[in-house]
Amino acid sequence: MEPSPTRTAHAKASSTPSPPTSTAILTATPTPQLPASPPPSVKPSVTSAATEPPAPTKPPAAANPVIVYESTLTIQTYGYEDAFQPTGPEDAIYPYPRLDAALVAPAQPRVYKALVLENDYVAVTILPELGGRTYCWVDKISGRRLLYENTVIKPTQWGYRGWWLAAGGIEWAFPVEEHGLNEWRPWAYGVLKTGSGASITVSDTEDRSGMEVGVTISLDSASPVLVLQPWARNTTTSAHDYQYWINAMLALNENKVSKNTEFIIPASQVQIHSTGDGRLPGEWQWVSWPDYNGINLSLYGAWQGWLGFFAPHLTAGFTAIYDRDVKQGVVRIITPGWPAGTKIFGPGTLPAWLWTDDDSNYVEFWSGATATFADYATLQPGQTVSWTESWYPVHDLGSVSTANAVGALYLAAGEGNLTLGAAVIRGEGRTLILWQNQSPVQTWELALGPGQTFNTTWASGGSESVGLSLLDAEGNVMVQTGYVN
Template structure:
């Protein structure tokens, strides 16, 4: 049984590896770190062909401790070749370093491993990106919300408009989670936001991506200057995007194994009464990513606060939603938050969904001016979706409605939309999906002293299935009446090889083999026009186990 030994023990005198010495062989450029994890600093690099004696392994078995020039360093095990490594001792990891605030890095990868082209694995790495940036910090001043002891930056929009500054390129650190299907990027210096989720088979980013960092007229009334930069941001402790959308968040990237990588971003540890940490995880072979927020009351008093995350979306390749963009939300009523459309009631009032007074408000092209609304009386779950039928692409959010009780949609409008020049310089646009702890912006979430709340959501892009009727973590399903039967579209979040079975009145009416993946969705015309009653749609694996099921009660043919 291996016995843990201290990683701080003196290193033995250097010796050349022999045929029986445990050793690693470097097969690609690698970072050597002071501890077993990407949150430890890089001490040196190693090049292909170099070999080093193995001195130990961490408790999880995914990092080797090696000796280099008399110094004990660590290298990530899945990316090197190990020889004669049976029985090496388990070594205690050195103390975890305290994460430092993000600072600008030089252009390029700054000595880090180059971006991979992973197949069958997942990696986390770091690079930089240059973005045209308006000098918004020049127009900010320090302020504080005393209720939460929360510092924030107040924006002087009037002076900004008078002086009309121009953007200049600025470099930002970019953290990347990447597997065969998705490339998820995170900007820690701009609110720790997810910036992109690129569906690699199509090249489309499921999020809106503003090409310029430009302060807008929006945000909390006492702050303003919100950056409509795109991606997904974390909004607390107040509504209307919170305070920390444009400041540096701490970050901890972790390569857990070759099957799992994550990035955790967290609010500054500066005495504020609430702490927030968001872990974004990506598995190998997955076409979806996981978002896990945790909010903690670190004060000695109970707190009522707001938490929402906001996803700015423009599915497909155009970076702008079309009039055929559809919002798919369960429920028959919504609550108006705000709108400029005279066909709808005022703030706080209900309206029928999706059709209100003969207008289908689930389609963006039927909107006049801006509209924001909540599911009524609270989020229904287990999913919401946005699908642009012109682009044949969309976005799915799967979440626990018993915890995340807020579900909100916002759009700039269509015929008389809010002008894009308020937040960008190229005419691009977006719609928003919000998820929150409380049902509406008028409600707050309560945490006692020392209390915390955490939950897990799954997000993913959807492509080439014609729409979304139902979704869960396994797949998104679209069902549409067609000539001769039902047209079925299935987008799985992982590669699958199974069988699609349709049954009505307990009788099987269609069975077809399914081989699909996030790169190759499944589409099928089920010839069941003469069937009566609801249709049970099931996807099973090769062992006959049900992976996904949905009961369709709509029309069976067109």
């Protein structure tokens, strides 16, 4: 969501990006039946509003299989369908409807089908009737809810169509920039169980292009990693330009974003999309990151007004967000260079009534097949585009200095000491080594499993040339940062 987005000419990408070889191209959408109710020993973790987070739990001693079940979720919903206005071929959004805000009916409780995907570490709730979005994501170890869960489904006046449902969660935006065209309506779904893992695929046939679009959301039993595999398939006889974006609306502090929320973007520059902060340059201008003219752009509390920016030139295969007030973060892992797009947006000082009926707020973490909203790629007849990325929660880490598919580290200098943390996502971390001038100065013997975190401080006479390494039981490096040997 960004106020009054400026339309730009569609600039085609120089070539259609190719997914990494490890990415599975989907050829069919499974449609097995879901169980009518969750297993008796499991309580659905779905609510219609953000409430007090459940009490934190200890990491499980042994992983149980992933479970999938069906439930319902009741959310106050404005009668936006009553305000739909048909469009004609001359309209840029045809055949999708415009919306007359004056005709929107008052909010009433509405029951939505909810699909729950859950393991020992996280629980994920998907709403197929609202564009197949992942509406709720709970870190069961810290007890915190990670996604923005709007307590009311309310149309805003933003987006490509001139209206958009800021419902929250993770939405799938296709085939145009901003929030896409078909993210508001019901999508088909299927469930697949594989050994100790499970996945839910949501999909739709987009009306304007006739292309198929979907995403497969997966968990396995061994880690808190949420695997997202977006895909689009051109089954028509014509080539079509497209954009495809994942938009994760995050709110780590009880459905709010604190001023001490930090954006960890491994880049030296970002490109402004739009902003209400008069200290920053205008649209499509580049600024240094994280500091610009004395402004720490990586800290949400430093923003004065809304801000959206792209980071198309990442120097590492991760991005992250960390709320220092509640010691909770989310990490996104990608293949460097693919997907091409990374975008951050926060409403800053915009009033919450624009998208909700309470004082909740959020920030948006985007991931896309093209570098910016000005760039389009092309799918030829018979072509499929897809990619795979992994998202996982971290807690009590301090922040994030680096991250990969198996773990995350934090290392920062304070007054006379270093603060450090290590989180394991997959496998077991056994040895943490602190380096100074490329020599080991301190070692901690650990037994960190998935979802567990270690943090401490270490007295130091200097912060130059320090590094941190986490090793497994065989002495292999799991993740490292800084100056190491």
